[in-house]
Amino acid sequence: MPGIEYLLEALTLTNIMLALGGVIAGTIIGSLPGLTATMAVAVLVPITFSMPPASALILMGAIYTGAIYGGAYAAILLNTPGTPSAIATTFDGFPMAKRGDGDLAVTLACLASVTGGLVGAAFLLGLAPPLAEVALAFGPVEYFWLAIFGLTLISALSEGNLLKGLIGACFGLLLSSIGVAEISADVRFTFGSQVLLGGIETVSALIGLYCIPVLIDLVATPDRHLKVTHQPKGFRLLESLRISWKYKFNLIRSSVIGTLVGILPGAGGSIAGLVAYSEARRASKRTEHFGTGEPEGVQATESANNATVGGGFIPTLVLGIPGTPPDAVILGALLIQGVRTGPNLFTQEGSIVYTFIYGLFLATVLMLPTGLVIGRYAYKTIVTVPKAMLVPTVAFMTIIGTYSIRNSISDVIIMITLGVIGWVLNRMGYSPSPIVLGLILGRIAEQGFVQAWTIGAATEELFSMFFGRPISLAIIAFIGLSLFYPLIRARWIGRRRKVSAD
């Protein structure tokens, strides 16, 4: 275990202030729909150039971890993921807020994010070099199966009609293939329009599909946005701690899943959250409550997405391969600082790496008080602001947030159009979540599938390429478990009841 001198180095006043400022800035930026963790880190990178490398890393890590957590506010209170990592948080977070438990959901999300962040940082501290090998073991076919694993969540998100969920997912998959194809560079489904050449931007689509329908319904009636069943009574911290303790295995499992998914380059927080949510739902005794405001769902996604911060740093620092998009920005900043990442970094530049890892622990711990305070303020604001101010504020934020992603007015028009389509589809019983799932996982699935297909065809080992690799087989087993476990469980419970009745 690295020495205490690095811990003391991380605990200097400058580093504490950097971690605190980074967490606050990241949380606020992450809470604004459209502003992602990558953007938060990228925008603030230039101010780190004049700092010592360890302090710069602490600041960037703090911004990153704060932004991932900040995404939960908009997901819970507005049904709009502030960052793509918080997609799965909307599934149960918004229903909790709708029934009057928004403050509880925000506090639960904070506790889960802190737990996930600490677990991710612990893996980074203790197991970075051996875990980095996992990143190298994942080839295109494993990414393809991982995306399919994410798609199995459709059964959970279809709200009673699996066929509609599958149709929605196919629609999302088709949307994901608009624009220039990644492998062959063919132009697809643009029908001559320049606007569609760049494809549909995922975050814009998220904002449209989740947020615009909420605004359309919000403006139609004088009712309050969120139900308030009680007078605000503090953070509801004790209640949240009780729930967190009750579902501690869910927290730990989701955090480990988040760390492992974070290690995989390109996978990121959104996939980590979806996989952890899927597993939490499968393992829970309250499976049928998922999607209706189940605290376990919020815990699973929020702990997993924050665990990707530590997980993503593992391949970034050990192999020089960024685990997540913000890691790529941080890697660039490190190269400018003259720090050479690689297997020898932990031995040759121990003072930088270990000081940073302890700094990441510090930032994550500081996220607890700051997250609770900012979360409570966000909740109070949302429930007390008059509708005539809330609706234009959110609408304005969706416009500027979407515009700022690619500086494109066309993206804003696409976002609003998708929002209207999402609202109509919702009216017809088609939930937006499978569409979003298809849109996000489509690119990963297609890239993995086409690459694996090409390699398999070239080596004449197509079948073994898809079904002959141990990691692939393990993921396929999880897919089967995820799909059929509810059936097996229902049959098992039925049999037990029959036996006890006899």
Add this chain to the structure above:
Amino acid sequence: MQTDPKANVARRDVGGMVTAAVFILVAVIALWDTTRMVDSDSFVFPRTVAIAMIAFCVLLIAWNLIRPESGNGGVPAPGASTVRRVCLVAAMLVSTALMPWLGFIASGLMAFLSIMVIAMYDPWTRFRKLVYPLVCTAFVVGFYFLFAELLLVPLPVGSLFE
């Protein structure tokens, strides 16, 4: 016992079936577009997805015809205003479309103020008439500085003001 066919028709998820028919059309257009692609890497995935989508849509329609059941779509709230909904979408689209000419601040103010009026259900008291537009202006200008000056996002200035 015979069931009343009219009752079955009434219980069918007509909206879901019509939407499925629209999705079939979307999938057919996608399939047609893939025919001009030469590289199999480009069309394998979308073609598979489009065929699967058609299959699921046909299954949904057939299932509804054979075993009618009510749709599980969202139920419209009683007394919900469609006019306000349409106005909201129109306000967002128009102000966004005008952004290249009016610039970010003017179109942002236009969007904010018009949506504020659309979402207003309380009476316009003197306090609200004074304070709400002020808050709106502060918000739009504040966000302009946050994005343009701090986050360095190149927000449109507006060709009318250049």
